[in-house]
């Protein structure tokens with residue numbers, strides 16, 4: 406019988422904390438068996454600012470997911486975002502001992518280590534080192550050099566770093582909730598596992614997650630990640646603009662945005678009227694929906710223009726043939742696809758999580774792209790993680806054996 410295990414993804418977002426549980430059976434898509442969501446109160450712009458509130462929300466989201474799935478969650482793949490995230494491309498080279506010997510996984514590990522040897526400020530830590538391609542002697546564009554022969558191995562990698570304190574605060578709040586973090590994963594990287602078709606990643610695509618507090622960008626080209634960035638603006642800014650513009654409390658503004666919001670004024674019928682709830686006993690009033698859209702459009706356009714600026718900083722802007730994939734809660738807004746097509750002058754679509762079974766109706770909302778992506782990332786990388794951990798134990802065991810060898 407195939408081995409069955411349980412994997413959990415924890416998306417610590419600015420507006421919600423979501424825990425997704427899935428049953429994993431080898432060769433099968435993950436079966437989502439539990440989803441717990443709780444409003445997030447301890448975060449600002451994707452960064453934990455209140456440990457206690459975050460821990461409490463994590464506990465509640467995890468409890469709900471456990472109850473729904475009937476499984477106990479001990480460890481999670483956990484997302485990280487926030488505008489402290491920075492990324493760079495780097496290159497490492499090693500000489501191979503004998504040309505006739507085949508390149509093995511240790512050589513690959515060594516060349517990636519060499520590419521990692523950068524001066525990283527003390528207050529930052531490496532979150533990911535993502536190989537883009539390898540070069541053996543003069544042959545470039547190699548995805549997996551294991552088994553090839555050569556005298557020189559080169560690796561091009563994408564390095565994602567984050568503020569040590571921000572990562573530690575995520576670790577702390579999750580540990581205080583009684584959970585172990587198997588791996589911290591950049592949220593946009595996780596989402597890409599749930600949204601992108603392989604051919605999109607090959608041809609060139611930009612993934613934009615319009616969240617509540619942050620907008621995350623990831624560019625893929627020729628099957629590898631090329632650029633990542635996090636912008637400290639999101640749906641909350643849109644809501645605040647509505648509250649300010651219509652002089653209405655934030656809660657009402659949020660409801661108006663979700664129910665009637667549109668990010669593309671041109672597609673709204675000028676005669677369409679909506680009702681704005683009265684505040685403090687006042688009568689509700691009527692408002693043209695295009696007025697609401699004219700508050701929303703400039704802010705969403707500003708966010709998308711920041712994204713465009715970031716995308717242009719990456720090297721492959723001209724090559725992004727597959728255009729833009731929008732996800733996160735903000736992608737549920739009417740007119741956002743049209744606006745993105747105008748700003749980027751490229752085709753755009755909304756990305757919904759795919760490649761899962763089970764509770765698909767709930768899990769395929771764009772607000773769960775990160776949560777589902779964390780599970781798919783976990784499924785793909787758990788073997789490496791176990792090997793790494795196994796390797797770590799082997800090294801410790803070897804070290805201990807060498808220490809005690811004189812006594813045995």
Ligand SMILES: Nc1ncnc2c1ncn2[C@@H]1O[C@H](COP(=O)(O)OP(=O)(O)OP(=O)(O)O)[C@@H](O)[C@H]1O
Nearest residue numbers: 418419420421616617618619640733734735737738
């Ligand atoms: N139907 C909708 N129309 C417009 N906006 C929406 C809609 N539904 C949700 N949103 C907005 O999406 C945002 C929440 O999205 P999401 O759940 O992806 O964010 P998050 O993961 O909590 O935050 P972040 O990723 O920034 O840390 C909120 O600002 C919310 O107002």
Ligand SMILES: [Mg+2]
Nearest residue numbers: 418616733775
């Ligand atoms: Mg999010």
